[in-house]
Amino acid sequence: MSDGSQTVAPPLLAVENLAVSFGAGPDAVNAVRGVSFAVGRGEAVALVGESGSGKSVSALSILRLLPYPKARHSSGRILFEGRDLLALPEAELRAVRGGMIGMVFQEPMSSLNPLHAIGRQIGEALAAHGGPGGAAAHERVVALLRDVGFADAEARLTALPHELSGGQRQRVMLAMALANDPRLLIADEPTTALDVTIQAQILTLLKRLRAERGLALLFITHDLAIARGIADRVYVMKDGIIVEHGPADEVLDRPRQAYTRHLVLAQPKAARRPPGAAAAGPVLSATNVKCWFPIRRGVIRRTVGHIKAVDGVSLTLAPGRTLGVVGESGSGKSTLGLALLRLLPSEGAIRFAGQRIDGLSPRTLRPLRRHMQIVFQDPFGSLNPRLSVREIVGEGLNVHDRPTPDELEERVAAALRDVGLTPEMMDRYPHEFSGGQRQRIAIARTLVLRPKLLVLDEPTSALDVSVQAQLIDLLRELQAKTGMAYLFISHDLRVIRAMADDILVMKAGVVRETGPAGTVLTAPQDRYTRELLAAAFELKAL
Numbered sequence: 001m002s003d004g005s006q007t008v009a010p011p012l013l014a015v016e017n018l019a020v021s022f023g024a025g026p027d028a029v030n031a032v033r034g035v036s037f038a039v040g041r042g043e044a045v046a047l048v049g050e051s052g053s054g055k056s057v058s059a060l061s062i063l064r065l066l067p068y069p070k071a072r073h074s075s076g077r078i079l080f081e082g083r084d085l086l087a088l089p090e091a092e093l094r095a096v097r098g099g100m101i102g103m104v105f106q107e108p109m110s111s112l113n114p115l116h117a118i119g120r121q122i123g124e125a126l127a128a129h130g131g132p133g134g135a136a137a138h139e140r141v142v143a144l145l146r147d148v149g150f151a152d153a154e155a156r157l158t159a160l161p162h163e164l165s166g167g168q169r170q171r172v173m174l175a176m177a178l179a180n181d182p183r184l185l186i187a188d189e190p191t192t193a194l195d196v197t198i199q200a201q202i203l204t205l206l207k208r209l210r211a212e213r214g215l216a217l218l219f220i221t222h223d224l225a226i227a228r229g230i231a232d233r234v235y236v237m238k239d240g241i242i243v244e245h246g247p248a249d250e251v252l253d254r255p256r257q258a259y260t261r262h263l264v265l266a267q268p269k270a271a272r273r274p275p276g277a278a279a280a281g282p283v284l285s286a287t288n289v290k291c292w293f294p295i296r297r298g299v300i301r302r303t304v305g306h307i308k309a310v311d312g313v314s315l316t317l318a319p320g321r322t323l324g325v326v327g328e329s330g331s332g333k334s335t336l337g338l339a340l341l342r343l344l345p346s347e348g349a350i351r352f353a354g355q356r357i358d359g360l361s362p363r364t365l366r367p368l369r370r371h372m373q374i375v376f377q378d379p380f381g382s383l384n385p386r387l388s389v390r391e392i393v394g395e396g397l398n399v400h401d402r403p404t405p406d407e408l409e410e411r412v413a414a415a416l417r418d419v420g421l422t423p424e425m426m427d428r429y430p431h432e433f434s435g436g437q438r439q440r441i442a443i444a445r446t447l448v449l450r451p452k453l454l455v456l457d458e459p460t461s462a463l464d465v466s467v468q469a470q471l472i473d474l475l476r477e478l479q480a481k482t483g484m485a486y487l488f489i490s491h492d493l494r495v496i497r498a499m500a501d502d503i504l505v506m507k508a509g510v511v512r513e514t515g516p517a518g519t520v521l522t523a524p525q526d527r528y529t530r531e532l533l534a535a536a537f538e539l540k541a542l
Helices: 055-062 090-096 118-127 134-147 166-178 196-213 224-230 248-253 258-265 333-340 362-371 389-400 405-418 435-447 465-482 493-499 517-522 527-541
Strands: 013-022 029-039 044-048 071-080 101-104 184-188 216-221 233-238 241-247 284-297 302-317 322-326 347-352 372-375 453-457 485-489 502-507 510-516
Touching: 013 055, 029 044, 029 055, 029 071, 029 216, 029 241, 044 055, 044 224, 055 071, 055 184, 055 216, 101 166, 118 134, 118 166, 134 166, 166 184, 166 196, 184 196, 196 216, 196 224, 196 527, 216 224, 224 248, 233 248, 233 258, 241 248, 241 258, 248 258, 258 465, 284 333, 302 333, 302 502, 302 510, 322 333, 322 493, 333 453, 333 485, 362 372, 362 389, 372 435, 389 405, 389 435, 405 435, 435 465, 465 493, 485 493, 493 517, 493 527, 502 517, 502 527, 510 517, 510 527
Parallel strands: 044 216, 044 233, 101 184, 184 216, 322 485, 322 502, 372 453, 453 485
Antiparallel strands: 013 029, 013 071, 233 241, 284 302, 284 347, 502 510
């Protein structure tokens, strides 16, 4: 179905002239202004645009999940199978949420209950809508986990959310959303935290579900390659309005609007540099680093084995250089980054600026912390919701530099400008920002200290393509100016190609291949590396 064409049946979902505002009076923010779009039965529609464009606000409005009364729908209708969801009684709406319409949220760690095993949480989604119980429920949960890429589904039923990687948590969210065979799936950046192989699996799964069950998709994404691969039609949003829409190939291959052309062209560009001088010595080196986590069973919790998250990894990183760490979810990438910063216990020698740090006490290590910073994968989980942006970005300065109030405000303002935000945002709180904007705040918090080593754990996964390109340019500029070294963890091979001088490929806690980025990406020696690259090409072809 395309806009303007005659149809026999009305669309499954029709959003008509939707307007959403936050607050009241002269300070009200009009986040969505007169937005209209439709999703037909069995159709996939993508909402694309930069962070803060109104994509997620539009999607959350469908199930009335915005924070009331602060958020107001000042106009519009949302028709699902002919019923206006904005006017539906709460009791009837509960049957729609998770039953007829499933939703995958952008940040799984803030959506999953940290105290309950994932098997129980998926089972609760089934039970809430009259699903099976007992052995039938167990079998259904295992099947759902297998469908979304868990090879060891049975063993994972008792895992808690913090025991899973970011990509694995997102797969659990997708399993919960699909549990009750919904007619419409709203997916808000569902592949953000997933590596390319799982992205390809999830998109193939969604295509299969569409074909087998007639599942309709509303797909919110900043990744135009994914929008091209999954969507029949695309709506492009900017500043709360639809600026262009039409068939996916038409909008993305032959965009009419300047803004859409800007999004299409805003891709990270590769930049290779000659090897840095070895005379300065490495800023970071590691030898045979191991992070093993015990598996305990029985009443006395006897150790019966170990999860070898990192198993004998060695690396060297020189000043002004970027080491890209790639691999699938659960390969040990993030665990390695945390261990190198002494945020997780490990075995093996770790040296920072020539000083061995693996045996230092927290008190002795503290003065070095300003020189070794990290940007975490989940910005909402890493930002204190009770602190303003001013307090979040300035916290490290207060600990290490103790500037005057005027100096603090000036440096915080400069850091916010560096990442594409404005000083006027200083007094706002994390929940008032989009996912991409929260990630920029997290990056500003680390860059304000100008560290020697910056570990970036999926720093661009929540960012739209134009901000990805801006951030990569910013990181390169800062690196050239300050000589900072980056340990860049990412599943996005486009970003790795743009950032990394050298690449380390991990699988199941071990290094499968390492070498100069140009060599690893164009002439990989290990079969696993070749599989990752093949999956990236497959994703583009979907």
